[in-house]
Amino acid sequence: MRPIDLARVHGLSSQAIRSYEERGILPPADRTSGGHRSYGERHRLALAAFRALAPSLGHAASAELVTLAHQGQIDGVLEQIDRGHAELADDRAALDRVARVVDGENLRPVLDLHHTRPLSIGQVARRIGVTAATLRTWETAGILRPTRDPRTGHRLFHADDLRDALLARQLRRGRHPLELIADIVAEVHEHRSHDRLVHALHEWRATLRARGLGLLAGAAALHELINHSPPAAGSTGTP
Numbered sequence: 001m002r003p004i005d006l007a008r009v010h011g012l013s014s015q016a017i018r019s020y021e022e023r024g025i026l027p028p029a030d031r032t033s034g035g036h037r038s039y040g041e042r043h044r045l046a047l048a049a050f051r052a053l054a055p056s057l058g059h060a061a062s063a064e065l066v067t068l069a070h071q072g073q074i075d076g077v078l079e080q081i082d083r084g085h086a087e088l089a090d091d092r093a094a095l096d097r098v099a100r101v102v103d104g105e106n107l108r109p110v111l112d113l114h115h116t117r118p119l120s121i122g123q124v125a126r127r128i129g130v131t132a133a134t135l136r137t138w139e140t141a142g143i144l145r146p147t148r149d150p151r152t153g154h155r156l157f158h159a160d161d162l163r164d165a166l167l168a169r170q171l172r173r174g175r176h177p178l179e180l181i182a183d184i185v186a187e188v189h190e191h192r193s194h195d196r197l198v199h200a201l202h203e204w205r206a207t208l209r210a211r212g213l214g215l216l217a218g219a220a221a222l223h224e225l226i227n228h229s230p231p232a233a234g235s236t237g238t239p
Contacts, residue, residue: 006044017039020050027070055211056212064080069225092208095170095208098171098174121146124165127162137178144164174208
């Protein structure tokens with residue numbers, strides 16, 4: 001088929017098809033006697049796999065997966081798919097933790113906050129698994145409002161600050177923008193309400209469901225591609 005014929009199936013342009021070929025997402029095109037590009041079933045399957053995977057894994061990881069399939073690197077394909085499922089599982093666990101925060105009395109977090117003195121920015125960063133630079137970014141966005149030590153000027157994080165940092169980390173796992181997280185935290189502080197947080201969690205769950213289904217569809221398309229193009233000799237498939 002011509003580049004435009006392959007492109008139309010996915011609402012793309014002929015230029016996009018040529019770009020995918022240059023990036024290795026599509027194998028090299030066949031050529032007609034007149035020198036024009038010609039694409040076949042293998043190209044169709046490769047493009048279908050890439051397009052199915054991209055919403056779940058992103059363009060770079062999806063391109064790498066399809067390229068590995070072209071190279072017959074079956075173990076590499078399976079490892080990448082495993083990572084995708086593991087990331088989804090981690091995000092789903094993070095969502096469940098935030099949901100438990102919402103269900104708790106006065107939004108009491110799952111994380112133990114019963115420290116006896118304020119924490120430094122480095123201590124908070126290590127405790128919730130982010131960098132100090134990330135915490136400073138969240139402060140700039142209005143999500144965190146730590147007090148300052150009057151003697152040193154260093155940030156001091158109390159129990160509520162740690163709760164807000166944990167909530168921000170979990171919501172960022174759901175790809176929520178900083179502006180929305182700042183609004184949610186402010187609402188919790190000012191009104192002890194979590195209506196917007198509940199709505200954000202519903203959207204997050206829907207996104208995770210879509211990503212999971214996309215990964216399933218993409219894996220199935222990859223399986224078709226691999227079966228259509230058996231691993232080359234010397235590949236790292238299953239012994």
